[in-house]
Amino acid sequence: MYKDRYIFPAIFHYADDGISVEFPDLAGCFSYGSNDIEAVSNAKEALELHLYGLEDDNEIIPNPSNIQHIKHSENETIVLIDVWMISVRDYMKNKAVKKTLTIPKWLNDVAIENKVNFSHLLQLAIKDYLGIHKD
Incomplete structure (x- = not known):
């Protein structure tokens, strides 16, 4: 310990x-x-x-x-x-860690138009995928 x-x-x-x-x-x-x-x-x-x-x-x-x-x-x-x-x-x-990812250009364009916060959305998606329900 x-x-x-x-x-x-x-x-x-x-x-x-x-x-x-x-x-x-x-x-x-x-x-x-x-x-x-x-x-x-x-x-x-x-x-x-x-x-x-x-x-x-x-x-x-x-x-x-x-x-x-x-x-x-x-x-x-x-x-x-x-x-x-x-x-x-x-x-x-x-501490935050930087991740590089790839998405289709059309999806990136639509997400930017809709002011998507990519970091926040990725965090939510990973938590949901892993069954983690905490902020």
Whole structure:
């Protein structure tokens, strides 16, 4: 079972051209920012998406390291990044996805004349087809 809240340490590496961010406990989870505020915001988004991907793939999410045990250099600092996965899961579940489909030109013309909302109609048709009766 996955948690609803995670707090992971991130290493902020300060350079002349900005701040690169890595999560030592999560291979492949990186971010960047031109200043502290942008780096924290981008790190939070990167962590949310990375954890969501792990959950979606039914992967194990490791326990975060104790910040006292993380080695870092002079131009680096440790920042704890806090994410609430409930809102992330809800957003990802309800986000719109683009679908490409093909219909005859004559049907498209008539539908446009009648101001058909193609997305709404397709959603209704799919729900009806699958027997889903919820908005």
